[in-house]
Amino acid sequence: MEKSNLLSKEMENVQEIAGAALSGGCENGGDGGQVDHEAFQRMSLILFRLGITINYAGFNYMACAVSLCIQEPDRLLLVTKWLYPDIARRYHTSPECVERNIRTICRISWERNPGFLCEMAKRSLAERPSNTEMIAILTTYLSFDAGLGEG
Secondary structure, rough: OOOHHHHHHHHHHHHHHHHHHHHHHHHOOOOOOOHEEEEEHHHHHHHHHOHHHHHHHOHHHHHHHHHHHHHHHHHHHHHHHHHHHHHHHHHHHHOHHHHHHHHHHHHHHHHOOOHHHHHHHOOOOOOOOOOOHHHHHHHHHHHHHHHOOOO
16 A cells, blocks of 8 residues: 555544544533534644654543633633643543643654644744643644634
8 A cells, every 4th residue: 555545544544533532532521611523633633743643542632622722712721720620521530641641742742743843833942842832832723723713
């Protein structure tokens, strides 16, 4: 199979898994905030481009975090007190687990594709972004550059 066909097939798999993740986690529970299905799927594709594969628990947590922050940007002001606990309830885990797995996603994306991360941030990054900064970068990128936000 050609390399482009393999990539295309993998992208289809990511979209299917994003849909399954919504029905099994991010869409359910939490504080009642609804998840934008399109944003969740687009976020999944961006994570894939950053070098994050679906075998990381943080894959779904990050996609869920960004989807929720697109819906309610104030969540970025209270990440450890509001966002992580909400994601943890949705996935039946602890906020500490969510934070650790998102930190892993940040580290891996920084190691595998820092150029694309800087492109999304619209500035150079001297060091790996923090969890909150990474969520903010991805939320802004999806909201405005991908045309999902009001700005």
